[in-house]
Amino acid sequence: MDQAEEVGPLVWRRAAAADLDAIVAIQDQVHTMLPEQRATFANKLMLFGEGCLVLGRDDVVLGYGISYPWRLGDVPPLDTPMTALPERADCLFVHDVAILPAGRGAGAGRRYIGHVSTLARRDRLPSLALVSVYDSRPIWTACGFKMTSAPDMAKKLAVYGSTACYMTASLDL
Template sequence: MSRGSDALHEPAAVVLRLLRADDLPAVLAIQRSAYGDGYQESAAVLGRKRELAPAACWIAHAGQMAVGYVLAHPWDTLGAPPLHAPLPALPTGADRGFVHDLAVMPAARGLGVAAGLLARVCAWSSAAGHRGMRLVALADAAPFWARQGFSPLPVALPAAYGDGACLMERLR
């Protein structure tokens, strides 16, 4: 894909692999592409999530281009973690996986990137023995997550998640 292009010109096979620390610049670029300036988190915040749960963080490539990522970690039944703040530690006794972020570049939508990343995180969560998965769906993403089997929970969220965001859960 050339700089400034809005679509992948030649679809390439999507390859998923565990996220490494040196992938964070690509993650930040995907994040900006997917969300604009509204939900940018720093490399330090995202990198900390990768450090705490390296087996739950994946990146997707189409050819040589990073096109999507997912960051997840163990969590408990208490609401959602704050945005823009590194997690000091994971909760003890965590019984759920928490999808902190799953983003795909607009040019790669429709290639199965999100489905592949979600499948990897669900496999990780299942192997960890979690009861299910939780996430915060931004207002425009709730229908996508509902199609993936997630249901809204009546929980107030920090204002940083924005109007219309909701906590969602999918139990096993």
């Protein structure tokens, strides 16, 4: 069998501590300009594991998605562990979705957004929010996100690079 041949379906599943090395390895390939430490991913997994998924085919991890409750108009600092989630969260923040080329093109990103939308509705959070990087705005727009401005947003986004923009999606509760 050819090594590039796809064997099983792409499936999102809840991430576990055993997946952290794979998550960091994918991040190192996809986010070369925005690296975060393993401990930062472990922290988010501990605080809101329901929003931390890995995308796999058979036993191979091809992507991950990280999200957690947060506040609209606020951008969490990169590579900074959190002591707790905000008490008055009003959105689910999509911190990162990274998929290797072998996992792209099958709607996996859209399925991850569907999962986090369900979590947000369950927790009565009326919005999703994210920072679009690497000119990925058209992808997020196709998933229902819109560019949004907030006080001091340019300053908050500076660390994310020149193409970064803050985007939100409203959910029906």
